[in-house]
Amino acid sequence: MANLSQNEMKSLYSLFAKMDREDLDHAVNLHNIRSRKIIAENAAKFSIGDIVTFAAKGSNIIATIEKINRKTVKVRDNATSMRWSVSPSFLTLVS
Secondary structure, three states, rough: OOOOOOOHHHHHHHHHHOHHHHHHHHHHHHHHHHHHHHHHHHOOOOOOOOOOEEOOOOOOEEEEEEEEEEOOOOEEEEOOOOEEEHHHHOOOOOO
């Protein structure tokens, strides 16, 4: 919500209130397209071998990127060697 003003959000609420099922299906399709684009943009920031961190199970995990997929990034925990499949939006580059 950081990119939309309060007036823009009110306009969205108003538009959604007027939508029928077909309009809502179209809105969902637009949402999915935008979400995939954001995920792809986030994934493009990383490379195989990068060291990243993310929060899981109440702690921060430090891991190495092994594979970059369309929706997720496969990482291996540097401490336990456990493999994780993580959305790139949850990853932070360490080095």
